[in-house]
Amino acid sequence: MSKIVYSALQPSGKLTIGNYLGSIKNFKKLQDEYECFFNVADLHSITVPQEPKSIRERSLDLIAIFLASGLDPEKSTLFVQSHVSQHASLAWVLNCMSYMGQLSRMTQFKEKSQKSEENLNAGLFTYPVLMAADILLYQTDLVPVGVDQKQHLELARDLAIRFNNKYSQTFTVPEGIIGKETGKIMNLKNPEKKMSKSDPDQNSFILLLDDEETIKRKISKAVTDSMANFDYNDEQKGLKNLINMYIAFSNKTKEEIILKYKNENYSVFKEDLGQLISDSLKDLREKYFEYIKDKQYLEKVMEQGAQKASYIANKTLRKVYKKVGFLPR
Numbered sequence: 208m209s210k211i212v213y214s215a216l217q218p219s220g221k222l223t224i225g226n227y228l229g230s231i232k233n234f235k236k237l238q239d240e241y242e243c244f245f246n247v248a249d250l251h252s253i254t255v256p257q258e259p260k261s262i263r264e265r266s267l268d269l270i271a272i273f274l275a276s277g278l279d280p281e282k283s284t285l286f287v288q289s290h291v292s293q294h295a296s297l298a299w300v301l302n303c304m305s306y307m308g309q310l311s312r313m314t315q316f317k318e319k320s321q322k323s324e325e326n327l328n329a330g331l332f333t334y335p336v337l338m339a340a341d342i343l344l345y346q347t348d349l350v351p352v353g354v355d356q357k358q359h360l361e362l363a364r365d366l367a368i369r370f371n372n373k374y375s376q377t378f379t380v381p382e383g384i385i386g387k388e389t390g391k392i393m394n395l396k397n398p399e400k401k402m403s404k405s406d407p408d409q410n411s412f413i414l415l416l417d418d419e420e421t422i423k424r425k426i427s428k429a430v431t432d433s434m435a436n437f438d439y440n441d442e443q444k445g446l447k448n449l450i451n452m453y454i455a456f457s458n459k460t461k462e463e464i465i466l467k468y469k470n471e472n473y474s475v476f477k478e479d480l481g482q483l484i485s486d487s488l489k490d491l492r493e494k495y496f497e498y499i500k501d502k503q504y505l506e507k508v509m510e511q512g513a514q515k516a517s518y519i520a521n522k523t524l525r526k527v528y529k530k531v532g533f534l535p536r
């Protein structure tokens with residue numbers, strides 16, 4: 208039997224190429240080797256304020272992007288978290304086994320809670336428990352996530368082990384497929400910060416669906432330095448970030464790239480990089496605009512995904528309820 212993979216993205220804003228490289232880009236390869244579940248984490252998205260209309264649009268967008276990136280709904284299960292009620296049900300049981308202390312040490316909680324201090328909601332605090340429920344429901348072996356989710360994955364492992372020890376073997380203990388450091392894409396205007404679509408400066412990030420001209424313009428405006436030295440190091444963080452992007456989109460090594468551009472102006476490199484990014488995303492972009500027009504098809508994919516997911520999720524949840532002591536229905 209092939210291993211099980213689970214990953215999810217939140218429908219909470221437009222995706223940047225950083226989001227893409229850290230997740231969706233790798234999904235297609237996983238699909239051919241494993242039994243995959245790719246999810247739209249709408250329940251997670253409401254832990255911070257959202258417009259209902261925007262959640263609806265972004266959720267549909269994500270399904271279209273999954274398909275456009277080559278995911279096949281006959282092979283992978285593509286679905287929306289809120290369509291499968293077992294996620295919230297298992298999260299409740301796991302909440303009752305999670306320690307406040309451990310949850311309050313989560314880096315992401317600490318960061319997010321500092322930002323929206325006036326009205327901290329409990330969902331933000333138990334967010335990683337819901338994520339653990341997502342993962343454990345499907346007896347997941349492998350979880351591809353960015354470095355920022357590593358701590359949450361640890362919690363999922365802890366909870367699986369804690370439950371298995373307290374009751375009996377119930378959950379597979381998942382492993383992470385953690386993104387590489389070079390896969391982490393930084394802000395184009397400030398390479399000390401992670402690239403983020405919520406940055407007020409539109410030129411600081413590239414969106415997955417940006418057109419060719421926009422991509423090239425943003426790359427040409429990206430900060431570098433005045434050292435006129437094409438190299439890969441921490442003194443030249445802007446350039447390093449651009450080289451990382453080149454690596455991610457071309458699969459060339461940094462040595463090959465340095466050799467190629469050593470005696471060139473930064474602007475030559477930037478032009479090539481803009482073209483490379485745009486070309487690499489062209490197919491996805493075109494297919495996305497096709498899929499997003501066909502709402503009926505997207506609904507069919509989601510429905511089929513939800514059915515398959517709930518069947519499996521329910522098997523796990525039934526076991527959990529029984530072991531905890533809930534009467535069978």
Ligand code: TRP
Pocket residue numbers: 213214215216217248251337338341342350351352356
């Ligand atoms: N928290 C993840 C993120 O923001 C999204 C997510 C939700 C997830 N559930 C998951 C990722 C389960 C992997 C597995 O990136």
